[in-house]
Amino acid sequence: MQIQSFSLKNIGQFQDLSVSLAPTQDYPSNITVFIGNNGSGKTSLLKSVATALTWFVARLKHDKSNGTPIPESVILNTANAAAVEINVNDQNLQQQIQAYTWRITKNRTARKAEFSTYLSELNQLTDYYKQWLGYDDQSSLPLIAFYPVERSVIDIPLKIREKHQFLQIDGYDNALNNAVDFRRFFEWFRDREDIENESNITDEILHLLDSSPRADIQSLRQILANARKDRQLEAVRQAIYAFIAEFSNLRVRRKPRLHMSVDKNDKTLNVNQLSQGEKSLMALVGDIARRLAMMNPKLDNPLHGKGIILIDEIDMHLHPQWQRSIIQRLQTTFPNCQFILTTHSPLVISDTQNILVYDLDGQEVNALPSLYGQDANTVLLQYMDTSYRNPKVAEQISQAMDAIQNNDFELANQLIQTLKLELGESQLDVMRLVAMLKKRTLAKQGK
Structure with a gap:
């Protein structure tokens, strides 16, 4: 599933706005980035799209459930009503690409309705997934997630407060909240690692294989070692290592106390010892990978699952070197996901080809020419209205x-x-x- 376009009526500062998203004919990537000064409406756009997507998740779970309503507080001051409309493409049961549109509306209290809610095609889309799951309960679901600016990792909560089943549909839990909580990621990681450690293929068996003189034992050992690994957990590990090359051997340790550790440049560290940027990026990437792994139980590589991911201020807490590579790594690690991002960093938007970049300026949303290869100073001066020098x-x-x-x-x-x-x-x-x-x-x- 991919969003082709969305439109806002009387949302925030936008009276009437329509935006197409990548991939398009001119921008074949799966990345759309919004830039603009503080207060230009970048976050309002992402929150509006996320609000519309909550209705997909709600109707997928239950036929008559409603998603999150448009808050009355975001309605344009001079308007009586607001609307968000979203247009997506997805495959139908005949494996053909089909367009689906739905619209949600909100009226001010004691005001006459100006727009009509439209959910018929949304119901068709969710019915398709329900039918598909009826044929095969291991079939894939599209990931939908929104990561707002309030996503900093303060601690690593490994103590599981309540027992979770971590079912496939649970990949949507807390995925579109305005204040994402990474607690579930760390709890899930510990739960999956406990299952992995309960494998009958013990360290003693692997040690015996290593000590055997037979030449073909090593290949057998590798097969058994791979069989021991939890596929979902391994997908998460590999995603994190793809973003932070210095990391390896991420695991939960019980002694001297319960904690998560990672090897960084061959030195073992408690994850709480990492910088805020490292923890935040690890949690963000790990959470995306976890949800993809849960929602694509039959894929050989769960990271190749499909989805729509919104991230506000993707550059937050990232060193400039990571800012340069963040989009390329998103594309490489999650190749079938559509990303809708905001940023204040010229490095994010000038280091990757074929991405669609919009500049927000009042009521205007203008697509910028390709910024690939432009130096950061040029981007700051020409497109971000900021001098590169004092x-x-x-x-x-x-x-x-x-x-x-x-x-x-x-x-x-x-x-x-x-x-x-x-x-x-x-x-x-x-x-x-x-x-x-x-x-x-x-x-x-x-x-």
Whole structure:
């Protein structure tokens, strides 16, 4: 299932907005990114889409269940009603691509309805999945998840408060909340690892195989070791390792106390010792992988399951090096998922080809030309309306350059000396000005 487009009526600051999402003919990737200043409406867009998607999950679970309503508080101040409409493509029972549309509405209290709710095609879509599950209760379900900015990992809760079955349909639990809780991920990880550790293929058996002189024992040992691994858990581990290459051997340890540990550059650490960025990225990627593994029980590689994933401020807590690679890693690790993202980072949107980037500006949502290969300074200046340098310093450098061009060498030297004191003599722009002044002075002297 993929969203082709969505529209908002009187939501937040948007009176009438329609947006198409990647993949499109011009942008064949599965990534759409929204940029814009704070208050431009990026989060409102994602929350609106997530609200519409809750109705799919609700109707999939129960025929007459309702999803999350549009909050009255988000209705445009001058409007009496609001609506969110979503258009998706998915396969029908004949394996043909079919379009489905549904619309949810909200009226202000004691106001006349202006829009009508439309759920007929949504019911058709959820009926298709119910029929498919009736034929095969191990068939795949599409992941749908929203990760808001309130997703920081404060602790690693491994103590299971209540017994969970972790059924396939449970992959939707808390997936579209406005305040995601990663508790379930860590509880699930421990539960699956307990099952994995109960395998009849013990460490003693593997040790005996290792000590056998027969040449073919090693291959047999590898087969048994792989059979011992929990497939869902292994998918989660591999997803995390794909994003953080320094990580390996993620596991739960019982001594000296219950905790989760990971090997980082061959050094074993308690996960609580990791940086906030490392913990947040591990939890985010792990939660996506966990849900895909639960919802695709028959896939050889659960990470290749389909889904729609919304992430607000994907760059949050990430080092610039990770910001550069985050989209490429999402595409590689979860190739069949559609991602709808927001960001404030020029590095996120300038390092991957074929992504669709929208700039929010008031009521306008404009698709930007490809930013692939652009340097971060250009993106900041041209598309994010932000100077890449401190404005005061930029003005000083500009004045020094003008003085050199005007052959006012005394003023140029004074400005350069000030910059040396403030920035240091080895700063690149200072060195460039010194060289320019020297070259211009020699030329003026006829040397």
